[in-house]
């Protein structure tokens with residue numbers, strides 16, 4: 227059962243969802259597994275609840291964003307937020323924000339946002355966030371040197387479940403147990419019945435093992451912290467830099483992580499390091515010890531004049547003695563010294579004085595030249611060192627795991643909060659960079675249609691740098707036609723209206739000084755057609771308006787130059803008809819049109835006309851007042867140019883004046 231196809235929900239399968247009790251929160255968090263764990267919800271039910279919540283959310287969103295252009299505007303809003311997030315997790319999480327038609331949902335996000343925009347998005351936090359990523363579960367591990375033993379079949383099944391990293395062995399009796407101990411460095415006997423028996427050095431009776439999983443298999447917890455070491459450190463520094471309240475003592479956490487290698491082994495312990503080094507250097511140290519002894523002996527032999535009486539020599543030869551006995555007789559002192567030197571060298575270079583008894587056996591007192599190690603005692607030394615190292619490592623792991631066990635949940639919270647801060651900072655940066663304010667969303671149910679009122683709105687969607695965007699004021703209540711000079715900013719204005727309404731219903735701040743609006747049930751935005759539509763496409767467009775006027779609920783309708791789809795005369799009649807129907811429904815609409823007058827003439831109702839006016843021509847360029855003037859039909863660009871020619875000192879100015887008069891009185 228895959229949930230990962232749904233944007234905003236973490237890439238998890240239902241199998242991985244152990245529990246799920248709050249799908250709304252899960253959606254907000256962007257990851258169904260981060261929600262509170264309630265033990266009595268089955269995976270199947272959890273997945274069902276999640277799917278329903280996701281479906282509802284999509285239906286909500288699909289209902290609100292009625293057209294491609296409306297969906298594009300939502301995507302733009304999302305992208306502007308996502309560009310300001312540092313982590314993939316936050317980008318995904320931001321996708322869980324959507325324009326909702328539900329008041330409670332909008333208010334819930336607004337509460338989150340209000341807190342979010344208080345956070346200062348300083349460069350140091352942003353930098354620290356780049357190393358944070360969601361907690362990862364380490365791969366399943368197997369510990370081979372330890373096993374669980376029980377004589378009870380039920381306990382066996384339970385142990386198999388609770389100790390997946392260990393082998394679980396069924397034994398008959400204590401003898402079996404001792405037998406088993408030969409194959410493992412530690413056997414954990416979990417039955418009470420084994421308590422008090424003498425079971426050998428490496429058998430431990432732990433009836434409490436089930437309550438102390440982390441102590442019995444510290445590797446599991448250590449692997450978790452080792453896998454997440456870097457992101458935990460990054461999340462900790464995010465907390466420090468941003469001044470967040472950490473869920474645990476960060477110095478303690480850091481101290482623990484300091485003692486852990488990336489592969490889950492222990493580091494920074496002198497004793498463990500000493501034993502490990504001794505093991506690593508064992509062969510080399512023995513070879514050098516041999517050399518030390520032999521060099522010393524060689525030198526001693528060279529320096530000595532050995533005088534041996536013929537009779538002694540004969541007796542020795544007759545006894546079949548080799549040169550060793552000669553050495554023993556003649557150079558015993560030197561030999562003892564050389565052997566001593568070898569042992570000392572061995573113990574010193576390995577720094578394992580406590581093993582000097584074994585060192586004595588590696589280089590025994592029996593004279594020989596050259597001096598050579600005793601291989602069987604070398605391997606004994608090696609196993610003793612290995613056992614000592616393993617015991618030490620195990621103790622350290624166990625100690626560290628017991629310190630870390632209380633940090634397991636805080637660790638998840640730590641990373642979770644850092645990631646959440648990334649989401650908040652993305653919103654905060656958006657709000658700060660685009661000078662946003664929280665819009666006022668009027669309560670519904672009052673029967674009044676507030677429409678949309680924007681003061682000082684600045685669109686981040688324009689192709690000019692944000693600082694160069696001229697603020698616009700615009701209010702629409704009921705239905706209006708927006709007229710205006712070419713390139714005056716009509717399309718940009720209805721984009722801004724749609725964009726602000728989408729942000730507001732997502733629960734987000736809007737790029738304006740002041741915005742007041744009603745909560746709409748849907749946004750219908752018909753973008754400008756690229757040219758005249760063929761009969762089929764024209765019919766489809768008309769049908770969509772048919773559905774629109776037949777629909778219910780509070781609607782915001784934005785339409786850009788519908789006249790471009792067909793002939794001007796027919797267009798004016800159609801627009802007038804649609805406006806009449808929408809008026810009856812109490813919808814809010816803005817129709818951008820160059821046919822404002824024609825529509826007004828064709829309409830049965832009083833249609834408000836607003837105009838984006840050119841103030842004049844500067845160096846052949848139109849100077850425009852981007853805020854529409856209410857109730858005024860804007861003069862067109864051609865009119866302005868004719869006016870300029872008529873008023874200028876042109877020889878043909880009478881001709882231009884006559885042209886201009888036609889604009890004043892089209893009849």
Ligand SMILES: Nc1ncnc2c1ncn2[C@@H]1O[C@H](COP(=O)(O)OP(=O)(O)OP(=O)(O)O)[C@@H](O)[C@H]1O
Pocket residue numbers: 688689690694695696697698710711712713714715716717718719852
């Ligand atoms: N508020 C503004 N501040 C700065 N520049 C703006 C603003 N509004 C629009 N513009 C600039 O004017 C250009 C034209 O705007 P827009 O396409 O919205 O005009 P229009 O009136 O719809 O044009 P047309 O009549 O050709 O459809 C934009 O690309 C943008 O560069």
